[in-house]
Each structure stands twice: as structure tokens, then as C-alpha cells.
Amino acid sequence: MSVVTLTVNGQDVAVPAGASLLEATRAAEANVPxxxxxxxxxxxxxxRLCLVEVEGSGKLLPACSTAAAEGMVVHTHTPRLREYRRMxxxxxxxxxxxxxxxxxxxxxxxxxxxxxxxxxxxxxxxxQYPQRPVDATHPQFTLDHNRCILCTRCxxxxxxxxxxxxxxxGSRGGQCHIVAGLDEPWGQVQACTSCGKCxxxxxxxxxxxxxxxxxxxxxxxxxxxLLRTAREQHRWHNQ
Amino acid sequence: xxxxxxxxxxxxxxxxxxxxxALRSALEGARDAAGLDADALTIKPVGCLRLCxxxxxxxxxxxxxxxxxxxxxxxxxxxLIAASHAAGLATSHTAxxxxxxxxxxxxxxDSFFALQQPVVLEGCGQVNPESIDDALAFGTYAxxxxxxxxxxxxQVRDEVRRSGLRxxxxxxxxxxLKWDTVALQPPGPRYVVCNADEGDPGAFMDRSVLxxxxxxxxxxxxxxxxxxxxxxxxxxxxxxxxxxxxRLRLALQQARSRHLLGNxxxxxxxxxxxxxxxxxxxxVCGEExxxxxxxxxxxxxxxxxxPFPAQSGLWGAPTLINNVETFTAVPAILREGGDWYAAIGTxxxxxxxxxxxxxxxxxxxxxEVPMGTPLxxxxxxxxxxVPDGSPIKAVQTGGPSGGCIPAERLDTPVDYxxxxxxxxxxxxxxxxxxxxxxSMPEVARHFMGFSVNESCGKCxxxxxxxxxxxxxxxxxxxxxxxPADMERLDALCQMVKVxxxxxxxxxxxxxxxxxxxxxxxxxEAACREPAACVAAGGVEP
Numbered sequence: 001m002s003v004v005t006l007t008v009n010g011q012d013v014a015v016p017a018g019a020s021l022l023e024a025t026r027a028a029e030a031n032v033p034x035x036x037x038x039x040x041x042x043x044x045x046x047x048r049l050c051l052v053e054v055e056g057s058g059k060l061l062p063a064c065s066t067a068a069a070e071g072m073v074v075h076t077h078t079p080r081l082r083e084y085r086r087m088x089x090x091x092x093x094x095x096x097x098x099x100x101x102x103x104x105x106x107x108x109x110x111x112x113x114x115x116x117x118x119x120x121x122x123x124x125x126x127x128q129y130p131q132r133p134v135d136a137t138h139p140q141f142t143l144d145h146n147r148c149i150l151c152t153r154c155x156x157x158x159x160x161x162x163x164x165x166x167x168x169x170g171s172r173g174g175q176c177h178i179v180a181g182l183d184e185p186w187g188q189v190q191a192c193t194s195c196g197k198c199x200x201x202x203x204x205x206x207x208x209x210x211x212x213x214x215x216x217x218x219x220x221x222x223x224x225x226l227l228r229t230a231r232e233q234h235r236w237h238n239q
Numbered sequence: 240x241x242x243x244x245x246x247x248x249x250x251x252x253x254x255x256x257x258x259x260x261a262l263r264s265a266l267e268g269a270r271d272a273a274g275l276d277a278d279a280l281t282i283k284p285v286g287c288l289r290l291c292x293x294x295x296x297x298x299x300x301x302x303x304x305x306x307x308x309x310x311x312x313x314x315x316x317x318x319l320i321a322a323s324h325a326a327g328l329a330t331s332h333t334a335x336x337x338x339x340x341x342x343x344x345x346x347x348x349d350s351f352f353a354l355q356q357p358v359v360l361e362g363c364g365q366v367n368p369e370s371i372d373d374a375l376a377f378g379t380y381a382x383x384x385x386x387x388x389x390x391x392x393x394q395v396r397d398e399v400r401r402s403g404l405r406x407x408x409x410x411x412x413x414x415x416l417k418w419d420t421v422a423l424q425p426p427g428p429r430y431v432v433c434n435a436d437e438g439d440p441g442a443f444m445d446r447s448v449l450x451x452x453x454x455x456x457x458x459x460x461x462x463x464x465x466x467x468x469x470x471x472x473x474x475x476x477x478x479x480x481x482x483x484x485x486r487l488r489l490a491l492q493q494a495r496s497r498h499l500l501g502n503x504x505x506x507x508x509x510x511x512x513x514x515x516x517x518x519x520x521x522x523v524c525g526e527e528x529x530x531x532x533x534x535x536x537x538x539x540x541x542x543x544x545x546p547f548p549a550q551s552g553l554w555g556a557p558t559l560i561n562n563v564e565t566f567t568a569v570p571a572i573l574r575e576g577g578d579w580y581a582a583i584g585t586x587x588x589x590x591x592x593x594x595x596x597x598x599x600x601x602x603x604x605x606x607e608v609p610m611g612t613p614l615x616x617x618x619x620x621x622x623x624x625v626p627d628g629s630p631i632k633a634v635q636t637g638g639p640s641g642g643c644i645p646a647e648r649l650d651t652p653v654d655y656x657x658x659x660x661x662x663x664x665x666x667x668x669x670x671x672x673x674x675x676x677x678s679m680p681e682v683a684r685h686f687m688g689f690s691v692n693e694s695c696g697k698c699x700x701x702x703x704x705x706x707x708x709x710x711x712x713x714x715x716x717x718x719x720x721x722p723a724d725m726e727r728l729d730a731l732c733q734m735v736k737v738x739x740x741x742x743x744x745x746x747x748x749x750x751x752x753x754x755x756x757x758x759x760x761x762x763e764a765a766c767r768e769p770a771a772c773v774a775a776g777g778v779e780p
Contacts, residue, residue, distance in 0.1 A: 043543075044543075044697070045543045045698070046698045047699060048698055048699060048700055048738045048739075048740070051738055059737070060737055062740075065543040066543075067545075083730075083734075084738050087731070087734050088699055088734075088738065091700065091703040091704055092699060092703070094703065094707065095699075095702070095703040124727065125727075125731075126707075126710065149699075150696065150697075150699075150702070168538070169538065169540075169696070171696070172521065172523075172693070172695050172696045173691055173692060173694035173695070173696045173702055173705075173706075174691065174694070174696070174703065174706050175696070176695075176696030176697075176702065
């Protein structure tokens with residue numbers, strides 16, 4: 001197996017060729033924050049939180065979808081990156097209706113954790129208070145659009161792991177929202193197998209089990225990676 | 240043998256909307272009434288005659304110098320027929336009807352026409368866009384035939400590389416390098432794609448080429464396909480261009496029937512299937528990775544690059560994407576040689592560029608000038624300046640991705656690097672001239688509103704950041720802004736610019752950043768308490 005070596009925050013690391021920059025930063029224990037990324041799913045680079053500086057590249061690069069290359073010099077926590085991450089999280093909070101106190105995911109929410117990580121205690125941008133619906137037509141699960149951050153983990157896990165492709169994105173810009181089936185009520189989508197993978201990987205309280213109430217959601221975000229290694233490498237986590 | 244006189248009537252969208260079709264049928268009626276047959280006086284629909292603002296335009300060719308008439312109504316048909324017939328008989332121009340037309344005669348020696356150098360637009364206004372015979376008579380497809388018979392793909396790419404041609408879609412990537420990258424990928428299928436999703440407000444260059452000379456584009460694409468080894472290609476046109484789509488489809492059909500497309504083109508082993516794909520109204524589909532997804536029937540959303548389309552594009556195969564203008568320049572480059580093209584323009588921006596001139600300017604229309612022409616020449620000499628004679632305040636280039644260039648920088652040569660240095664960009668070539676009454680915060684808000692509507696919603700800086708930027712700009716337009724808003728505007732513009740995923744988001748703050756840079760005093764004056772903003776405002780970036 002060939003290996004590439006690079007420098008992350010002054011520390012030399014070696015990762016297998018083909019590994020992403022994110023894996024390299026993790027090897028250096030650099031704690032690059034991620035929100036849309038999830039092991040086992042195709043990276044989409046849409047949350048922009050994992051942007052890092054690579055010397056010699058004029059642009060900031062998303063660590064999740066950039067391949068680590070020999071000799072790269074990477075900086076993950078420069079002052080401007082910290083500031084951009086904080087602004088990004090502020091934008092997330094300002095564009096939706098995130099009310100932690102009444103949310104099923106309170107204390108288990110990746111967005112909430114991210115606010116703590118980047119040191120965001122309030123948003124400098126005005127809250128938009130968008131009018132968004134809740135889809136409670138599914139017998140077991142509910143989709144609350146108010147809490148959706150459009151990370152598309154649900155879209156990807158349903159398409160890539162479950163193979164049902166129930167979810168997709170409708171509209172554009174600020175009107176973007178997750179749609180079930182052909183923009184139908186979730187409960188009417190026959191393709192849905194009710195497997196619950198979308199609920200498990202959702203980073204916020206946008207998708208939850210009907211049985212959960214405030215602060216009771218218990219996500220399981222390791223599932224896609226386990227299933228992928230099981231299928232592709234025939235390796236099971238209990239072996 | 241004397242050339243029989245002919246009337247060329249502009250039949251592109253601009254002149255059509257000014258009544259060009261009614262004029263042409265009136266002309267045909269008047270010709271019949273004058274007892275002339277079609278051989279004695281040809282009336283030909285052609286593409287863009289450039290000065291779109293004075294449509295409908297009619298050019299009158301005879302043994303003498305060509306004359307151009309603008310703003311002609313059907314009542315003038317008789318006079319025009321009489322004048323052109325008289326010209327055909329080589330009699331004096333003051334023959335009957337001459338006086339009635341005097342007010343409509345446009346001076347072809349005028350700098351609007353005289354300073355232009357048509358390369359891409361060679362055939363626009365000359366050929367009938369709906370007739371392949373006319374295109375063939377004009378020399379279209381001659382280079383494709385020559386290339387297939389005489390040159391290897393390497394030789395074609397070498398010629399394009401030597402020409403120094405850079406992508407005309409906006410970013411200015413070297414075309415020859417892109418062609419090489421696609422050609423040198425491992426063996427397997429390849430695609431050529433023409434990006435005709437021209438969506439910038441104030442840009443109508445690609446539409447004019449498609450409506451005026453579609454065969455030239457097909458020839459350029461076929462040459463490109465041969466050079467990179469592609470056997471299949473697509474032209475992605477926006478649905479808002481119905482006439483362009485209709486003419487392109489007709490042209491493709493005609494080219495197939497003459498064995499200039501399809502299998503064994505012109506008796507060689509080269510095959511090429513070209514198809515039209517019509518967009519569905521999303522501006523972001525002009526971004527190449529979103530465009531490719533759209534062609535494949537998926538939601539048009541930009542993807543992280545690399546992999547670049549040249550490595551992995553349509554259905555994972557190496558794909559060459561160029562803009563309409565880039566492909567259309569190729570036949571002329573092969574005919575005259577790469578060195579000839581490289582001799583035009585500046586050191587780093589070679590050749591000519593087509594601009595769509597509009598806004599507060601006397602001469603509205605299509606302009607093709609050598610790269611490096613000073614902006615002042617384009618807007619003041621060719622464009623004629625602001626109609627009421629007042630000075631120009633700024634020129635907006637590059638649409639919602641570009642910026643406003645202030646009057647004091649009008650002596651800048653038009654090339655990729657100079658415009659970037661001024662905080663604007665070449666973009667596809669729209670140029671909107673602004674007079675003294677234009678408010679810059681309002682301009683910025685207008686373009687930000689465009690970006691808010693056209694953001695695909697994938698990445699958060701563009702999806703949510705543009706919304707916040709538009710609201711901040713509202714505060715300036717409505718004189719509610721505070722010094723803190725000024726700082727926030729600066730900071731958020733920077734953030735959206737450097738953290739967005741695709742070119743649309745990365746360039747969305749440009750209209751704000753460039754107006755902040757050159758017209759910061761207008762933002763300060765737009766604050767609720769202007770004095771406080773001036774004190775808080777930083778130094779010019």
C-alpha cells in the first residue's frame with residue numbers, strides 16, 4: 001500500500017494514498033469540524049466547515065472531498081478559518097428555526113455541538129424565522145423542516161446505503177427543502193422501507209422517531225460506515 | 240459580372256421584437272409590386288447586424304458601398320426597394336425615395352462599425368442562419384473538411400494552443416490546454432459539450448451567435464470533437480432562447496443531411512453525434528459541473544472539483560466543455576492560423592472578444608473588438624457614451640459575477656487580468672453602462688437579489704449568506720444602515736467569496752465588493768447617520 005506524507009499544523013502525518021485531507025487531519029488529531037460529512041457516505045462539501053488552508057493553493061479546500069497529496073502543508077485552525085466557521089454556524093442558526101429548549105435532539109444535536117465548538121453563543125445575523133411545515137404523515141417518523149440544515153445525509157444514506165432514494169432536494173436557494181418521493185407526504189411514499197437510517201444519521205432534530213420527545217433523540221451515525229465496510233470488504237464489526 | 244443587389248434583413252431576436260418580420264414581408268410585397276423578381280433583388284433574412292438598439296436593421300448591398308438602414312417601418316418598404324434597385328442599376332443614390340430614407344441611413348464608417356473586428360461574428364449578418372447552402376457558400380465547414388482530410392488531432396490542438404485562445408465563458412482557461420487534457424486521458428469514450436446557458440443579465444453574445452450563424456458553432460464543435468477524440472456531443476441551451484434553439488436544431492438537421500455530422504463525416508472515419516439539450520431555467524446550470532448533471536437528467540447542482548470535467552465529466556467520461564464563443568472562434572483560427580489569432584490582442588489575452596453593450600449608452604448592440612481595447616474606446620467611442628451627453632459613471636461587466644468599473648478607470652485595457660485587478664471580471668461579455676443617476680448600493684442590491692434567486696441552495700454561504708447580504712443592502716438602499724452594518728457587509732462579502740462551493744457563490748459578492756471599493760462614499764452617504772459611517776469606515780481596500 002503506498003503512502004503519502006504531509007504536514008498538518010506543523011505535524012508530519014502519513015496516510016494511505018487515496019485518503020482524504022480529512023483523514024489526514026484526523027491522523028494529526030486536528031479536530032477539523034464537519035457537519036454534512038459522514039463516514040460511509042459520498043462527501044458533498046456543502047457545509048463548508050471543514051475548509052482548510054493548503055499552502056500554495058489560492059483557495060480554501062474542503063478537507064472531506066480533497067485528496068491528501070504528498071508534501072501538502074495544511075493549516076486547519078488559522079484565525080480566518082475560525083472566523084469563517086463561526087459565521088457559517090451563525091448562518092445555519094439564522095436561516096432555520098432552531099429552538100433547542102423544545103427540540104427532540106437537544107443535547108444530542110451536532111449543530112448545537114458545533115455552536116459550542118466554534119464558540120458561537122449568539123448570531124450576529126438577524127434570524128429569518130422562515131415559515132416551514134412539519135410532515136407527520138409517516139407512521140413511525142416525523143420530518144420537521146424547521147430544524148433541517150440541508151446537509152443531505154438523509155438523501156445520501158437512503159440512496160447509497162438503503163437503495164430506496166426516497167429523499168431528494170426541491171426548490172432552490174433559501175427555499176430549498178428536503179422532499180420525500182415526488183414531493184409527496186412522507187407517509188404516502190411507497191418506496192420508503194421505514195428502515196429509519198435517515199433518522200439515525202440526521203445531525204439535528206429534523207428527522208426523529210414519533211416516540212421521542214424533548215431531548216430524547218438518540219442518533220446512530222456510525223451505521224453507514226459499518227454497512228459500507230461490511231458490504232465492500234465483507235468485514236463485520238463483531239468479527 | 241455585377242453583383243445583383245440584395246437586401247439583408249436582420250432576423251435575430253432584437254430586430255424581430257422591433258418588427259423585423261413585418262418589414263421583411265412588406266419588402267417582399269414592395270418588390271413584387273415593383274415588378275422585380277427574386278433574382279433581380281434578393282431579400283435575405285440574416286443574423287445580427289450589430290446595432291440592435293436601432294432595429295429593425297436592413298443592409299442594402301449593391302455594386303456600390305453597402306448601406307445600412309435602421310428603425311425602418313413597413314411604410315418605407317417601397318422607398319427601400321426603389322433605392323436598392325436604383326443602386327443595382329448603378330444610378331445615383333438620390334433616386335426616388337432617397338430623401339424619405341435619409342433619416343434612417345446609418346453611417347457604416349461610424350466608429351461603432353469601423354472599430355470592430357469580426358472574427359467570431361464574421362458570418363453574423365452575412366449568412367442566412369436557416370440555410371446551410373448559404374453557410375457553405377460563405378465558407379462554413381471548409382475548415383472541418385480540411386482538418387479531417389489533412390490534419391491529425393495533434394496538429395489541430397497545436398494550432399489552437401498556438402492561438403492563445405482562452406475560454407470565453409468568463410474564467411479564461413486556456414482552450415488549448417483544456418483540449419490537450421481531454422485528449423490525453425486514457426482511451427475510452429469522450430464528450431464535447433457546448434455551454435450555451437448564457438444567463439447573465441445584459442449578455443446576449445451567445446444568443447446572437449446561435450441565432451445568426453449556428454453552422455459556424457457546429458463546425459467549431461466538430462473540429463473540437465475530432466481534436467479530442469469525441470464521438471458524441473451536446474449543446475446545452477437555455478430554454479429562454481426559443482429562436483436560438485429552433486435555428487440550432489434546424490442547422491443540426493441540415494448538417495446531418497449533408498453528412499457533415501453523423502457517421503463517416505465527409506467520407507472519413509470520423510463520427511460525431513450532436514444533440515441539443517434545453518435547460519429548465521436555472522442560472523446555476525451555466526456552471527460546468529451543474530450543467531453536466533443537468534444533461535444527465537439530474538438536478539443541476541455544482542460538484543466539488545477536482546475531478547474536473549476534463550478528467551471525469553458526462554457519465555464519468557472525459558468531457559470537453561467550452562462556451563459558444565470559444566467554439567465559434569475555432570474555424571477562423573484554423574483558416575488563418577494560430578499565429579494570426581495570437582497577433583491580435585494583448586500578451587495574455589489574445590484574439591477578439593464579443594461584448595453586448597447596453598444600458599445608458601447611445602449605441603446598444605453587439606460589439607467585437609480586439610482584446611486590450613481600452614474600455615473607454617468600447618463605451619465612449621464605439622458605444623457613443625451616455626445619450627444625454629453626461630459623463631459615464633461606471634461600467635458593469637461580468638453580470639452578477641462581475642463588478643462596476645468607475646469612470647476614472649475607463650482607460651483600462653479590456654483583458655482578463657486587468658478586469659480582475661479592478662475587482663470585476665470579463666465574464667461572458669455583458670457590458671452595462673451606467674449614467675450619473677445610478678445609485679451604486681441599488682445596483683449592488685439588484686445583483687444580490689439575482690444571486691439570492693439563483694443560488695442552488697447546496698452550500699450555506701451562498702444559500703443563507705446571499706440572503707443576509709441582500710437584507711444588509713436593503714438597509715443601505717433605505718437609509719437605515721449603521722456603521723456596524725458596514726463592517727458586517729465587508730466581512731460577510733469576504734466570507735461568501737472565499738467559502739462558497741462554486742463560482743456562482745464565490746463571485747456573488749463581487750458587485751458589492753467592487754462598488755464598496757470604488758463608490759464607498761455612496762454607502763456612507765446611505766447610512767442613517769452618514770457622519771458616523773464615514774468615521775467608522777476603514778481605508779480603501
